[in-house]
Structures are given as C-alpha cells and as structure tokens.
Amino acid sequence: MKALLNEIIEHLKDTLPNLAAFFNPPATQEELRKAEEELGFSLPAEVRELYLIHNGEREGGPGLFFGLPFLSVEEMMAEWKIWVGLEEEYAFMGEHDSVPARWIKERYINRYWLPISRDWGGNHLGIDMDPDEFGQAGQVINFGRDEEVKYVIARSVTDLLRFIRDTAKQGNFSIHQEEDSLYWSFGREDNLHFLDAIRKLDLPVLDPVWEESAVKDAEGWLAGLDSVWRDRVLQRSGSAEAFLRAKRLLFINEGLTNIVPLGDCKEVRELVLSANEIRSIEPLRGCTQLKRLYLGKNPVSDLRPLQKLQHLRMLYVADTAVEDLSPLENLSSLQELRFPRAPIRDYSPLRQMPGLRAVEVSQPDREQLHILFGLPRIEKLTIAGLRDVTAKDLGQLGSLPNLRELELEDVCLENLAFLHNCRQLKQVKLVHSTVNDISALSRLESLTTLELNGCPDVGDVEELSRSTSLRKIAASYQQFSLLKDRFDRKIDFSTMTGNMTDEEKEIWYRYLRE
Incomplete structure (x- = not known):
C-alpha cells in the first residue's frame, strides 16, 4: 500500500508537486479502534493499512481520488453518522440500480457503506461492507444524494490505487488551477468529476465485468437501422455504443410503433415508452436487466414478452389494452404494478406475485x-x-x-x-x-x-x-x-x-x- 502511494506521488511530482505535502500523518491504532467500535464492524485490513500510512489529506489539497479528497478518520465518521441518522426513514427512498446487477444492494442508504471521499455535494466514494449476492465486502462504490446508479468502481481499495497509479503513469489526467488550489481530474481533455467519469469506464477497474451484449459491432448495428432510428439513437446518446449501454432510456409521445432496436439494449434498467402507438413489446424479451417499464397510453395488450424478465420490479400499464395479468405470475422481483384504466377484470393473478x-x-x-x-x-x-x-x-x-x-x-x-x-x-x-x-x-x-x-x-x-x-x-x-x-x-x-x-x-x- 505504501509503495503504491509512493508511486502515485512519483508519477505526479512534476504536475502535482504538492500532493505529498497535503497527506496527514498516520492515524493511530486507538483512533481506528474507536471508529470500529462506533461502526459496529471491522475495517478491511487494506483500509486499516491505508489509514496507518496517512490519516486522509488536508483540506484544499489536490485530491487523491482524481480531485476528490481522501477523508481522515474523523471526517469519515462525521459523514457516516449523517447517513446513519437518515437511514431509518430514507433507506429505500427512490429508485436505485447496481452495476453490475446484484453486486450492490439497491437502496439509498446503507450504514455499511463507509465514505472515504466526498464531493461536497452529498456524494461519496465508499467501501461497501454489505454487498449483494454477487459482490464482495470491501469493494469500492459510489453512493450519495445524486447517485441513483451505483457502480462497483473497484473490487478493493488496492485495485483503486493501482488504477490511479496506472492513470498517472499514462498521463491520462488534466491539471486545474482554482485560486490558490491546484487539483487534478481524470481524462486529458475536461475537468471531469470522477463520479461522472466512472459512467464511461469499464468497471470494476483492472478487472471489468462485461455484461451480456447481443451486438459485437455497434457501428454496424447503427448502420443497419432505418434513418429515423439512427437519428433517434444519436440524438439520445451520441453514439451507438453509448445507446446500447444506456441504463435509462425515455421515448415519450414520439409516435413509436416499432421498438425492435430496443431489444439489443441489454443493460437498460429503466425504459419509458409512454404515450406512443406500440402494439407489440416482443423486442423487450432481450432487455434482460430491465427493472422499471412504463407502457402507459399505448395500445399494447400482450404482456407475455415480459415473462422472463426476472429483474423487473415496476410495471406501469395504465390506459393500455392489457386484459390479462397472468404472464406476470412468475416474476418474483415484481414489487410495483400500476394498471388504472386498463380493461383488467381478473385480479386473481396478483395472488401469485409474492414480491408485490x-x-x-x-x-x-x-x-x-x-x-x-x-x-x-x-x-x-x-x-x-x-x-x-x-x-x-x-x-x-x-x-x-x-x-x-x-x-x-x-x-x-x-x-x-x-x-x-x-x-x-x-x-x-x-x-x-x-x-x-x-x-x-x-x-x-x-x-x-x-x-x-x-x-x-x-x-x-x-x-x-x-x-x-x-x-x-x-x-x-x-x-x-x-x-x-x-x-x-x-x-x-x-x-x-x-x-x-x-x-x-x-x-x-x-x-x-x-
């Protein structure tokens, strides 16, 4: 761990010569013991090791995590206490997604997320000590006020520091001056907030997990679409690859009848198709990660294409031609079902939805x-x-x-x-x-x-x-x-x-x- 920090400092010595000077002296064993006692769980060994080298960094520094500061134990605990105080009332407020799926528990607040950095806007890099079924304790994630999509940024703090070292070595960063403060950010071109940068990275860093994709050649896929869909894809996302990897897509009152291209959006979590002319949702069989689907004000009647969408949690079919809810009976993740003004007479399939x-x-x-x-x-x-x-x-x-x-x-x-x-x-x-x-x-x-x-x-x-x-x-x-x-x-x-x-x-x- 110490060698990694020294390598980062060495690679940045010409552009951020003040980085080392802003690191605090080591935390004490007593400080870490008191923190663990209040947290109610032990810190990962690598996190303890990091704090025993430097107890965070002083305010006004360049920010170890691409401009975001490394919090001291005292600052970490202060931020953690704020979130714990809000947990009982707001833990499940809003909609939250895990990328990759089922690596991070999908909630707003979790007392087992430990903030090691902040952006002064209520958002953090954190250590996840309570992962979902496919994640691992100690993984580095984003969470906070604006972070509805939560990413596994790195499998460990060590991996994150290795990524920072490699980025510094490759020169893939930019330097910024603000009054008397000198700081850095990820990427060569823009002053890019690191919590925004992660959305375009292959994650977790150093050891990415590739979600299933039906499209190997994104540009070839785009060329095969009709001109209306090509324009729509580029207008929404700027490129075919970004569109296919989008987590949220909205098409409201656009006169849509054909949604075939959406079947290749394997990573989409929320899809809003309200107020169109869609009769068939057959392509949605391919949206295997879909969690929230809005079909209101469409002439759609057949929900059978949704039968295998095991991550689907919310379905809105108000003002549609849907009459039969039975295709939804085996969707164990379905929690919210809204069907006002749909011609559904038989409510009995609701009994077969244990998660509702x-x-x-x-x-x-x-x-x-x-x-x-x-x-x-x-x-x-x-x-x-x-x-x-x-x-x-x-x-x-x-x-x-x-x-x-x-x-x-x-x-x-x-x-x-x-x-x-x-x-x-x-x-x-x-x-x-x-x-x-x-x-x-x-x-x-x-x-x-x-x-x-x-x-x-x-x-x-x-x-x-x-x-x-x-x-x-x-x-x-x-x-x-x-x-x-x-x-x-x-x-x-x-x-x-x-x-x-x-x-x-x-x-x-x-x-x-x-």
Whole structure:
C-alpha cells in the first residue's frame, strides 16, 4: 500500500508537486479502534493499512481520488453518522440500480457503506461492507444524494490505487488551477468529476465485468437501422455504443410503433415508452436487466414478452389494452404494478406475485377489492374511483397488516371510519375526492403525512388537530387557514395545493418562517 502511494506521488511530482505535502500523518491504532467500535464492524485490513500510512489529506489539497479528497478518520465518521441518522426513514427512498446487477444492494442508504471521499455535494466514494449476492465486502462504490446508479468502481481499495497509479503513469489526467488550489481530474481533455467519469469506464477497474451484449459491432448495428432510428439513437446518446449501454432510456409521445432496436439494449434498467402507438413489446424479451417499464397510453395488450424478465420490479400499464395479468405470475422481483384504466377484470393473478408491495387500480368492484385486501404484503395502495362498493367492503382494508400508504382518487365517501384497523398507515392522499367527515384520520396513531389535493369538499377538517402523530399536511390555503393555529405543535405546511392570493401567500410565508 505504501509503495503504491509512493508511486502515485512519483508519477505526479512534476504536475502535482504538492500532493505529498497535503497527506496527514498516520492515524493511530486507538483512533481506528474507536471508529470500529462506533461502526459496529471491522475495517478491511487494506483500509486499516491505508489509514496507518496517512490519516486522509488536508483540506484544499489536490485530491487523491482524481480531485476528490481522501477523508481522515474523523471526517469519515462525521459523514457516516449523517447517513446513519437518515437511514431509518430514507433507506429505500427512490429508485436505485447496481452495476453490475446484484453486486450492490439497491437502496439509498446503507450504514455499511463507509465514505472515504466526498464531493461536497452529498456524494461519496465508499467501501461497501454489505454487498449483494454477487459482490464482495470491501469493494469500492459510489453512493450519495445524486447517485441513483451505483457502480462497483473497484473490487478493493488496492485495485483503486493501482488504477490511479496506472492513470498517472499514462498521463491520462488534466491539471486545474482554482485560486490558490491546484487539483487534478481524470481524462486529458475536461475537468471531469470522477463520479461522472466512472459512467464511461469499464468497471470494476483492472478487472471489468462485461455484461451480456447481443451486438459485437455497434457501428454496424447503427448502420443497419432505418434513418429515423439512427437519428433517434444519436440524438439520445451520441453514439451507438453509448445507446446500447444506456441504463435509462425515455421515448415519450414520439409516435413509436416499432421498438425492435430496443431489444439489443441489454443493460437498460429503466425504459419509458409512454404515450406512443406500440402494439407489440416482443423486442423487450432481450432487455434482460430491465427493472422499471412504463407502457402507459399505448395500445399494447400482450404482456407475455415480459415473462422472463426476472429483474423487473415496476410495471406501469395504465390506459393500455392489457386484459390479462397472468404472464406476470412468475416474476418474483415484481414489487410495483400500476394498471388504472386498463380493461383488467381478473385480479386473481396478483395472488401469485409474492414480491408485490404496491398496486394502483381504478374502479374496482367488490370482488376485486376482496382480492386486493387479501394481499398481506401490500404496503402502498392507490385506488382511483369505486364501483358498487359499500363501507363494509372498504372495512377489509384493515386486513392489510403492512399497509403504509393509501391514495384515493375521485371517490365520494361519507367518512373514513373504515380505516380504523389500519394501524401501520403512515401516509394518506386524497385527490379530487369528497369526504363528508374526515375526522377518523385523527385517530390513526401512525399517520404522519396527509395530502388533500383538489378536495374542497372535505368535512370536519378541524378535527385533524386532535391527531398526535401528524407532522406534515399538504392542503389548500383554506384548509391550511383552518388548521394552522389548532395544533399544539407546528405542522409542516410547506406544500400547498391550489392557488393563493398575494395576501394569502404572505400569511403562509410568515407561518413557514416561524
């Protein structure tokens, strides 16, 4: 490890002569012991060795990791504590992908990701001590506020330092001056943020894993497309190779009928095809890494091409001609299925989807509700409209022991008493709905968030002030005005629905400032 650092310094001595001067003295064994005690796990031997040579680098240095600083033990622990403090509430917020697939656990926060560098924008290089099934403990990854796609950058810190040494030796970097600070970045041409550079590298560095590709000659593949698709590929990605390796592709309201070229996009994780004229999704059989698929507002009817997509987690088929959900029965990874305004009458295939956690439907009848309320793993349920349903039927919602989020749209209800057994319910959203008596929400002990969007005809709103758990309410100004002074604590009204006059905005701003 020490030899590697010395080689990096030697190769950069003419262009970054101050690199060595910015390294801190070694960390002590006691500092590392205290850090491990607080972390609850041992540092990899190579990470310990690195810190016993240098305890990070001083602020304002050139940044060991291509301009990104090597954090001291104290800085590493400070960053780690911030993330741990947010983990309980936000660990699974958003959508996250692992490259390669199943090497990194796909979540927003993991206390076993140890930040060894930062970019001052909430993003990090980190050591992954809790890899997914194909990864290995100690692998170097990116994570943070903006890092939805997480890459295994190197299989170890040693490999990362070897890559830095090799890059320095080859001169594949550029030097930048900013006031009194001199730093470097990866690549000869641009001031490229290293967390952006990794997206174009063959990873992990030194020992890349090549994901399956159906195309050996990207330029030949491009030449074989019709002129419309050629233009589309170049407009989206700049080159055929970049298009074929893209992780996210969007084609919204472009009049698409033929999607054959997409079948060669083996690495795509998210595909948005909304509002086109697509009838056949047969080419999608080839998108073997696909996780999120949006097919809304297309005349597609047959979902059988998706039967083998074992990574598919989210499917949106609203406003389509889909009638049959049975092709999805064996997709064990499918967690979210949204099919409002699709002509699906038989909900029974939902019972064969053990991973299902979120469902969106429209106009369900009594029998369909019975099936929905018999899916014990459901955590989020969205219902747009109701058909021939009684309060007794809705009372079965209480049979969903894990229900955390409920959204009701375009419904007309006497009250919400049917929610009294939903003891885990944390969020309720009402959209363009009428409820004569909303007071039942005040008795839900786990409810923290309520949204009333386009719901002027909601009665007994002031009764919400009896809630001991509500922390955030999104509502119209009129509803805000009714509630703002009734609680024994300040409620987060930072999101308003509908319009406000200038005078109303001033009152609202004053409340927020307070």
